[in-house]
Amino acid sequence: MTPPLLETRGLCKSFGALEVAREINFRLEPGARHALIGPNGAGKTTLVNLLTGLHAPSRGAVLLGGEDVTSLPQAKRVKRGVARTFQINQLFRGLTVLENLCIAVAERLGAGGSMLRPAGRRADVIAEASRLIETLRLEEDAGRRVGELPYGRQRLVEIAIALGLAPRVLLLDEPAAGIPSAESHILLDAIAALPAHIAVLIIEHDMDLVFRFAQRITVMVSGAIFAEGSPAEIAGNREVRAVYLGSALDA
Amino acid sequence: MSAMLPAAQALARRHRLQWWEALPWVAALLAFYLFPNHLAFGTQLLITILFALSLDLVLGYAGIVTLGHAAFFGAGAYTVGMLAQHAGWNEPLTGLAAAALVAGAIGLASGFVLLRTHGLTLLMLTLCTMVLLEESANMGHRYTGGFDGMPGLLFKPLLGAFSFDPLYFRTQYLYVLVVLLLCFVLVRALVYSPFGQSLTGIRENLLRMHAVGAPVRVRLVVVYAASAAIAGVAGGLFTHATQYVNLATLGLERSAGVLIMLILGGYGRLYGAFVGASAYMVLEHFLAKAYPTAWQLGVGVLLVLVALFASNGILGIADSLRRRFAERAAARP
Numbered sequence: 001m002t003p004p005l006l007e008t009r010g011l012c013k014s015f016g017a018l019e020v021a022r023e024i025n026f027r028l029e030p031g032a033r034h035a036l037i038g039p040n041g042a043g044k045t046t047l048v049n050l051l052t053g054l055h056a057p058s059r060g061a062v063l064l065g066g067e068d069v070t071s072l073p074q075a076k077r078v079k080r081g082v083a084r085t086f087q088i089n090q091l092f093r094g095l096t097v098l099e100n101l102c103i104a105v106a107e108r109l110g111a112g113g114s115m116l117r118p119a120g121r122r123a124d125v126i127a128e129a130s131r132l133i134e135t136l137r138l139e140e141d142a143g144r145r146v147g148e149l150p151y152g153r154q155r156l157v158e159i160a161i162a163l164g165l166a167p168r169v170l171l172l173d174e175p176a177a178g179i180p181s182a183e184s185h186i187l188l189d190a191i192a193a194l195p196a197h198i199a200v201l202i203i204e205h206d207m208d209l210v211f212r213f214a215q216r217i218t219v220m221v222s223g224a225i226f227a228e229g230s231p232a233e234i235a236g237n238r239e240v241r242a243v244y245l246g247s248a249l250d251a
Numbered sequence: 252m253s254a255m256l257p258a259a260q261a262l263a264r265r266h267r268l269q270w271w272e273a274l275p276w277v278a279a280l281l282a283f284y285l286f287p288n289h290l291a292f293g294t295q296l297l298i299t300i301l302f303a304l305s306l307d308l309v310l311g312y313a314g315i316v317t318l319g320h321a322a323f324f325g326a327g328a329y330t331v332g333m334l335a336q337h338a339g340w341n342e343p344l345t346g347l348a349a350a351a352l353v354a355g356a357i358g359l360a361s362g363f364v365l366l367r368t369h370g371l372t373l374l375m376l377t378l379c380t381m382v383l384l385e386e387s388a389n390m391g392h393r394y395t396g397g398f399d400g401m402p403g404l405l406f407k408p409l410l411g412a413f414s415f416d417p418l419y420f421r422t423q424y425l426y427v428l429v430v431l432l433l434c435f436v437l438v439r440a441l442v443y444s445p446f447g448q449s450l451t452g453i454r455e456n457l458l459r460m461h462a463v464g465a466p467v468r469v470r471l472v473v474v475y476a477a478s479a480a481i482a483g484v485a486g487g488l489f490t491h492a493t494q495y496v497n498l499a500t501l502g503l504e505r506s507a508g509v510l511i512m513l514i515l516g517g518y519g520r521l522y523g524a525f526v527g528a529s530a531y532m533v534l535e536h537f538l539a540k541a542y543p544t545a546w547q548l549g550v551g552v553l554l555v556l557v558a559l560f561a562s563n564g565i566l567g568i569a570d571s572l573r574r575r576f577a578e579r580a581a582a583r584p
Contacts (some may be wrong), residue, residue: 001480052462090462092455098258103452104463106445112465118266122445130259143258163464212356 003066003200005030011060020046022224032199035214043223044203048171053077081168086159093147101129102162132160152179172202266443275525290420294492296532297427303513303524305481311519314454319377322356322384323479325501327486332401332496340405347487354483355476362475384503402498423492517564526565
């Protein structure tokens, strides 16, 4: 059996007396389409922050491809193929859409530290950034500053940046939040078009999206994993319905 | 492959030289011939532009807020002065290289420690670094001349041919102008490189920069050291030009002054250093002549106006005017 691509063992995190992650044993298989659901404050974003290295765990380990990466800083995990989007857009607001993507692509191609050759001569970086813009249909906004765009368009830039890092593991924290329903198909198409070998973990409150997308679902409640299974198992789980899904599905 | 996006074409061309970029250098050469009696002032202005340019690299591009940049100017100035005074090392160009090395090394060491912090903490620590150096220069007067500094330094002729001219500053002016041009070419290349873009990324969003896998601290320390080395060159030029060095090269007044000039001109735009330093120093020069007791009032009023109405500095005003004209032209049927 191949090891899981991303795995946590007994992961715990406390902020003072507040336990936000409790004994989390989580596995993300290669090529997975995995959703993480649960009520607000359940610790979903915290888990993503622990996986990416934004937070250091109080106890436990994070393994990437079977290798312990618990002590690696964020940037090194990105280099090993872990990319994420943030729940609230984290973009270079004063720069154009194209420049935002160029920064990400340049880092991935190892060009970010090159000092004397103009960025404009890196045709490879610009071409790849332009391809991402086409993927997310941002052509009309390519030369506009990100801060001037409507929130939904910015959301697509956020996702384009993560894709520009050519990840093995893609962690999407509520990607559809803030995208107008008329544009959400762009996002769904982009996610559906991801290469099959990328493992995708998505945090989402939109149950339509979750059940359409996910092959596996993990439910978190109060910092711990409450249930895990296929969409059918989760939908049929009474306890899950009681704590979370009931209201979300009936709505 | 589809046609190149217009934004991509613009990005691929952005680093190319524009015709107006020749203006500052033409103006500086014209000034050399038109105002032969003001070259001492002109030399100081060029040195200050170089110092402001070094600050723009860290403040304007990387977003490192510092009140201690005079530490590096002073380190360069004292390096040149002490080498000439105590080691008889008075060849200017190698002295300048030594100034860059010493200031760059201090930048590297202090940046390594300081750049773990942000915001006000960083601001205070940069200030502390400078005050430590200033006090060392004050107390170590056997080496530094203490409060009086080191007057009457002598330097060999430049390239063995052009001797420094204490009266009219002709040699100094051209020497500083050439060094400024070389440093500018370097800084310009840096800010248009992928490295420069990544600094802008760090300034715009630190969290995202970590999340795209950039070694943020390494980049910050490198640019801080490079900027320190350029500030050190400016300081070394100061000692060469004036043939003395004293504590005023190291103080808060110099740090704050250059910060004000950069904000006045517009930071993060390369030419803000030229515009801000020129506007500030020319105004100061003439106001001080006309109103010897109250000239600071004039400078103060200008700064208040800029802070209130032009937070992007003088070049920011130029930008918004240009945009307004473009919009009006576009609106016309």
